[in-house]
Amino acid sequence: MVIDPVARRTDGESVRIAKDVLSAGAVTKVCLPEDPEEFARALARRGSRRPVVVGDDRALLRAVSVLHRRRELDACALSVVPVGDVMSLARSLGVPAGPVAAARAVLDGVVRRRDLLVDDSDGVVLGTLHIPPPAVRQAPQIRAAGPAADGPADAAPVGAGAGREWLRTCQSLVRTLVVRPPRTPGGAGPRSSRLRVEVDGETVVDLDQPVEAVSVAPGDSGRAQVQVRPLSGPGAEATPVLAEGRTVTVSGAHFRYRADAVESGPVRTRTWTVREGAWGLVVPGDAAE
Known part of the structure; x- marks a missing residue:
């Protein structure tokens, strides 16, 4: 049992x-890694034991990535x-949400083989990847205007105490009124791109x-x-234009993409290839049907 450090910090009770539940139903060995390197070493030293990851989507992705790189x-x-x-992501793959139900599925569930997307940099995708990444709303950023944008209020002439206070008051009012338009993550700009999308060598x-x-x-x-x-x-x-195939190549202007809670890029081209039945996940029996 490999318990992700983020899970221990965010929800120790569920851990x-x-x-x-797992210890009551099977012989377990508990590993408490403190960083991704220790996490990878714990998986590498599992021997014949079946790995159980206690953590969020990022921990699941990390485990799949480690085992993929080790070709195991x-x-x-x-x-x-x-x-x-x-x-x-875990829920979309059929894993129960609560710790009790999920732990029981580990003990009594069945293995469901799943396809995997592998890119040309040996990265893996378990769920859906999106280009561009989904927008994240950010709080408006305040921008000073007029004299406040050019220099500090202390630049007022010495001895002009009352004038300086009046200027500061005006600058404070301007800061509350002038708002910089919210930016998309990574400075993405307009929500459109010119990309070439190819599926199995055919341009879509x-x-x-x-x-x-x-x-x-x-x-x-x-x-x-x-x-x-x-x-x-x-x-x-x-x-929408729909297509399916074993390889997907996206190229064009630099673009970012988001997959399995991780944002990647910018890249000019990326190819993903499907590995059929490349990995197995234990799920409840009814979820495997």
Whole structure:
């Protein structure tokens, strides 16, 4: 049992419950790594024991990545007890949400083989990747204007005490009124890109067609599911372009993408290849059907 340090800090009670349920139903060895390097070493030293990850989506992704890099993923079924703030991926894969139900699934569940997306830098994707990354709302940033933007208020002439106070009051008022438009993460700018999307070598969308979003997800039969949403005009909604295949290449202007709670990029080109049935996840029997 590898217990992620973030899970221990964010929800120690759920970690304790999962540990108690698992220890009551099986012989367990508990590992408490303090950083990603220790996490990887714990998995590498598991021997013949089946690894159980107690943590959030990032811990699950880290475990799959480590086993993939060691080329041990196909021979090792993973179990996970979701604990933490980011758990939507584990739930979408059929893992129960609560620590008790998830721990019981580890003890009594079955292994479901799943497809995996592997990119040309040996990174892995378990769920859906999005280009561009989903926007994150940020608090408006206040920007000073007028004299406040050019220098401090102390630049007022010496001896002009009352004038200086009046100037400070005006500057404070301006700061509350002038708001800088919120930026998208990474300074992405407009929510459209000119990208070439190729599926199995066939061009689905070329650089002359601006796109608003691209999503790629592993399917269940060795083929990725691709959706390209062209940029729509005012008052109109463009019809998404759908495709599926074993390899997906996206190229064009530098772009970022988000997959499994991790944002990557910017890159100019990236190719993802489907590995059919590349990894196994223990889920309740009814979730494997």
